[in-house]
Amino acid sequence: MRYAHTVQAVRDAEGALMARLPEGALMQRAAAGLAVVGARVLGRVYGRRVAVVAGSGSNGGDALYAGARLARRGAGVTAVLLAPERAHAAGLRALLDAGGRAVGAAEGAAVVARADLVYDGIVGIGGKGGLRAEAAELMRAARAGGGAVVAVDLPSGVDADTGEVAGEAVRADVTVTFGTYKPGLLIDPAAELAGAVTLVGIGLELGAPEVEALQHADLAGLLPRPSGESDKYRRGVVGVVAGSDRYPGAAVLAVSGALRGGAGAVRYVGGGGPAVLARHPETLVSSGSPHEAGRVQAWVVGPGLGDDARARTAVAEVLAADVPVLVDADGLRLMSRDAVRARTAATVLTPHAGEAAALLGRAREEVEASRLTAVRDLAELFGATVLLKGSTTLVAAPDPAVPVRVNPTGTAWLATAGSGDVLSGLTGSLLAARLPARDAASAAGYLHGLAARLTEGPLAAMDVAESIPEAWRNVCGG
Structure with missing residues (x-):
């Protein structure tokens, strides 16, 4: 699992750790990680040109100390100081030494x-709002120059x-x-600007996260597996109320x-029965109402249903x-x-941004x-679990103390x-299989995202469905 914590949680943990460490030790840990990643990006350090765009404060200090480490390895390092009178004094001295x-x-734009490498040490995790004009101009020059941009803690200008x-x-x-x-x-839109993210441990002791992201091992522990005693009903039956004549x-x-x-079986209710049976003859089809369809362990309702009585x-x-x-x-x-x-059983809502905007009374943007x-x-608002689809898919529980989950496998395809x-x-089937x-x-x-990634190039929705078993095996190692 990958965990993400709020700025305040990080600040509190840093304060507690700094009280136990020699002065400057925490910054040196961060700078060491920055220098290692910078060297990896450069490939060869000796003779390469490095620019450190440094604002005031600790973020700029981290970048200046990292620049000093690369300078000692033979790189030509120049600090571009956005506020020279407020630059991190010890970090700057280390770089010059x-x-x-x-x-x-x-003079910074030409630098x-x-x-070959530009460190973004403009503002740290406490920064709010976009870049100021001169900082924005410098980072546009960096992108135009083609050197790799390495952000310190997070890209400047985004909300942590x-x-x-x-x-x-900064991109x-x-x-x-x-x-x-x-x-x-x-989380987008900031996540799109972060590039490849590397986590450097510096010894923080943190509590509950604000956000978390599953990894393969976490998912493998969640997915249901049939046992020797399983049958289709014990595995769960999911009811699907979807589709229409149109x-x-x-x-x-x-x-x-x-x-x-x-799940072990699917009951379908609705006007699309002939089309469903033509594609999936194993489906249990009913043309009546949901309560007449037979027992299920979960329902899915809504896709293509229309809005008639x-x-x-x-x-x-x-x-x-x-x-x-x-x-x-x-x-x-x-x-x-x-x-x-009013429901006592679990409810999952799966809106895209436009549907979420309508439910909240806000603009889609x-x-x-x-x-x-x-x-x-x-x-x-709804007392339900919500999966918000989009460039970053998020899952929130009705209890605000529970971390929001971010899906890491999505793709624009x-x-x-x-x-x-x-x-x-797919979600309804997992509900029927008794996952919370x-x-x-x-x-x-x-x-769903992994199945899309395993389908090369442009895809249709049915391609995703047909790739789910391969995604499942990819996760579980089967």
């Missing part, structure tokens, strides 16, 4: 444009706690972060995801069931907030810019019609 030099911002980007920000090739990940390094494909895709999600009744019936329920697509428009909040805030607000229907079916709501949503998002 190692043979480096320092210039002001006015960074010629550099939320991933929001309020103005111009890094590599980010070296200290002690723990920061939420903004895992959108039978949504039914096929949701069922396709459900069949590959670990039959669809509204189906959503209401499913929400009244005493089993876990996933609501997606049309179901999100048709559901009653009071009905969701606001949701996309503040994804962490949006997913937490939705989970609290998933922005294709029907992929969300597959995800809904947060685990089911997190595991489904991970497998």
Whole structure:
């Protein structure tokens, strides 16, 4: 598992550690990690040109000390000081003593444009808002020059706690972060600016994270496995209420995801029965209402359902069931907030940014810019687990004390019609296999993204469904 902590949690842990260490020891740990990564990026240190763009404060100090270490190995290192009178004095002295030099911002553009490596030590994790004009100009020159940009702790100009980007920000090739990940390094739009992220341990003792991200080993421990005593009913039966005469494909895709999600059987209810049976004859199809379909351990409702009276009744019936329920697509428009909040069994909502905006009464752009805030607000508003789809897929539990999960496997190729229907079916199947709501949503998002990555090049939603077994084996080593 990868864990991300808030700025305040990091500050508290740093303060406690610095009280036990010699002065400057913590900064030296950070600088050592920065220098190691910088050397790795350069490949050969001797004779290479390094620019350290340093603001005031500890972030600039980390970068200056790292520059000093590279200068001692034969690199030509120049510090570009944005505020010379407030530069980190000890870090700057170390750089100059190692043979480096320092210039002001006015001379800096030419320096960074010629550099093979540029350290972004402009502002640290406490920074708010976008880059100031001269810093932005320097980093544009660095990008134009083609040298690798290495951000110190996080790219300057992004919000460490939320991933929001309020103005111009550094686009890094590599980010070296200290002690723990920061939420903004895992959540777009900031995550897109971080490049490859390297975590350097500096000895911090931290409590509960704000955000966490599953890895293969975590997922392998969550996924259900049949035993010798299993049968299709013990493995779980998932009901799918999806599709319509107009959108039978949504039914096929949701069922396709459900069949590959670990449950033992799929019951389908809706107008897409003929299309479902033509593709998946193993499906148990019913044309009646959900409560007439037979026993299930979880329901999926909404994809391609339409908004007529039959669809509204189906959503209401499913929400009244005493089993876990996933609501997606049309179901999100048709559901009653009071009905969701009144449920005692788990509920999972899976909106994209536009649907989330409608549920929250906000603009889509606001949701996309503040994804962490949006997913937490939705989970609290509806008392449900929320999987917010998009460039960064987030899963939030209704309890705000529980860390939000970030899916690390997503890919832009998933922005294709029907992929969300597959995800809904897959998540519902894991719910029917008795995974808790947060685990089911997190595991489904991970497998869904991995399946897309295992499908080379442009893909269709059915390609994702058909790659889920391979993704499952990839995770479990089977």
